[in-house]
Amino acid sequence: MKVVVQVKLMPQAExxxxxxxxxxxxxEAANWVSAVAFERGVPREYELRKHTYGELRSRGLGAQAAQHIIKKTRDAYTTLRANIRAGNLGKPGSKRRTKAESKPIVFRPEAAQPYDDRCLSWQYEARxxxxxxxSGRIKNVRFACSPDALKTLRDHRQGESDLIERDGVFYLLATCDVPEAEQYExxxxxxxxxxxxxxxxxxxxHKSAGRGLNRHRKRQLDLRRKLQAKGTxxxxxxxxxxxRREQRHAKNQNHIIAKTIxxxxxxxxxxxxxxxxxxIRQRVRLRKPQRVALHSWAFAQLADFIVYKARRAGVPVVFVDPAYTxxxxxxxxxxxxxxxxxxxxFTCRNCGVVAHADRNASHNIARKGVAVWTAGRESRVPATP
Structure with a gap:
């Protein structure tokens, strides 16, 4: 199972x-490669390398850095095409899709740059x-992370790490291949x-969020409206x-909720x-105030956090149809x-049961989960001859 561990770099001034x-x-070099790729109809990585590698090397970039820039650019176009095929950028002719298809992909100045073990080495004990x-290879760049993150890095780090900058602070995102726990019955x-x-x-x-978190969400929405109205x-x-602060807050809350569950x-x-x-955003029809509330929380992120934490703990997870729950x-x-x-x-018109609506729905989802798990287990049993 792939897990990304983030560490904060604490470099000296120079x-x-x-x-x-x-x-x-x-x-900047990736933007140039992107323009070349767009002009040539986004060729395969090998062909793109023939058109760009020499120029990148002449700019003073190292061989590995040049290779990573070309691969990063080609992967960005692969992702774009996948999003277009999936309809994530709208239908053909839509404004958003037309804009994405009509110009080269542009990388932000502080966008992530991948590093492999030839360009980056870790000294875990010294951190x-x-x-x-x-400007050449720099050594003894200190980093900070939690003890659990350090243990994961030391035991399971594999592949590339990405260097990024956020608000003037540098981070390394390291990919770790963590073995999954054996799933129990x-x-x-x-x-x-x-x-x-x-x-x-x-x-x-268990009930997560409620008044405190919803008050925070409403306060952030009001602040956004005031700032948007100013327009300066x-x-x-x-x-x-x-x-960015709201995203960090939501991510932290989702981690807490997922870990509790x-x-x-x-x-x-x-x-x-x-x-x-x-x-769900495409299926559900709601009034504008309800749409704002629905779109203001990362439910897919919460589900992803639950799934990956469950896989590490060996907890079985199933997804069920939410219809009529x-x-x-x-x-x-x-x-x-x-x-x-x-x-x-919730008040049942048949048997008269009165319950909290969300609690009632959670019991229905639990019952559906048992049915899905049983059906999946039976499908794996070979039929008797």
């Missing part, structure tokens, strides 16, 4: 300048790295209902800064049943859209 110049130089720059399943008022509600009784350069700069499942030898919410009674199975009296209240 090292900062070398790293900054290196990133800007390689991304330093030696890294290639356009679950005794039951914990259903997880993802929502707006409560980010995650489980059938085991400083307001736009502050808007970008706040946007996986820990509970592992403690009780249970599996986790999640709603298949891919494409909020309208069906978890006691008698009666489905009626009038059962959902309000956002928080």
């Amino acid at each position: 090292q900062v300048g070398a790293l900054s110049v290196t990133l800007r130089t390689v991304n 330093t790295v030696s890294i290639w720059t356009t 679950p005794g039951h399943f914990i259903g997880v209902d993802l929502g707006i008022a409560n980010i995650a509600t489980t059938s085991a009784g 350069k400083s307001a736009k700069r502050l808007l970008k800064k706040r946007n 996986v820990t509970e499942a592992e403690r009780t030898s249970a599996g986790i049943s999640l709603e298949e919410l891919r494409g 909020s309208q069906q009674c978890c006691e008698c199975g009666h489905i009626d859209k009038r059962n959902r009296v309000s956002q928080a209240r």
Whole structure:
């Protein structure tokens, strides 16, 4: 299982300048390679290398750096084509898709640059790295990370690491190949209902978010509106800064929620049943205020965090169809859209059960998870002759 570990670099003053110049130089070169690729119809990597490698070397870039720039550019076009095929950039002729197809891909000056073991070496005990720059190789660049991250790096780091810059701070993103834990046979399943008022509600009784987090989200939305209304350069700069801060906050909360759910499942030898919410923004029709609330939280990120933490712990995870989970009674199975009296209240019109709507839905998701797991297990059993 691939896991990305992020470490923060703490270079000295002269090292900062070398790293900054290196990133800007390689991304400027990547923009030139991108223009060549676009002009030639995005050829294969080998052919693109024939048209660009010599020029990159003449600019003073090392052989490995030049190779990585070409590969990075070609991978960016591969990703673009995949997004176009998947419809992520709209239908043919749409403004967004036309804009993406009509010009070369552009790399930001501080965009990530990949490094392999020839360009980057780690000294784990000293917590330093030696890294290639356009000014030569610099050594003893200190880095900081948690003890768990350091252990993961030491035991499982493989492949390339990416150097990036965010707000003047440099980070290394290292790829680690962590073995998955052996998956156990679950005794039951914990259903997880993802929502707006409560980010995650489980059938085991855990409820994440609520008033505090929603107040934070509303406060951030009001601040964004004020800054957008101003429209000045400083307001736009502050808007970008706040946007990154919100993303970090949401990511941290999703990590906390995912860890809580996986820990509970592992403690009780249970599996986790999640709603298949891919494409929900395209399927659901809501009023504008509801759309804002729906789009303001990274539900897909939360699901991804739960999946990867569960794989590391050996916890089984299944995805189920979320259809009618909020309208069906978890006691008698009666489905009626009038059962959902309000956002928080569920009252069954058949058996009279009264429950919290999210808790009721989580029990339905848990039951569906058992059915999916059983069906999958039976499909793996060979038929008797």
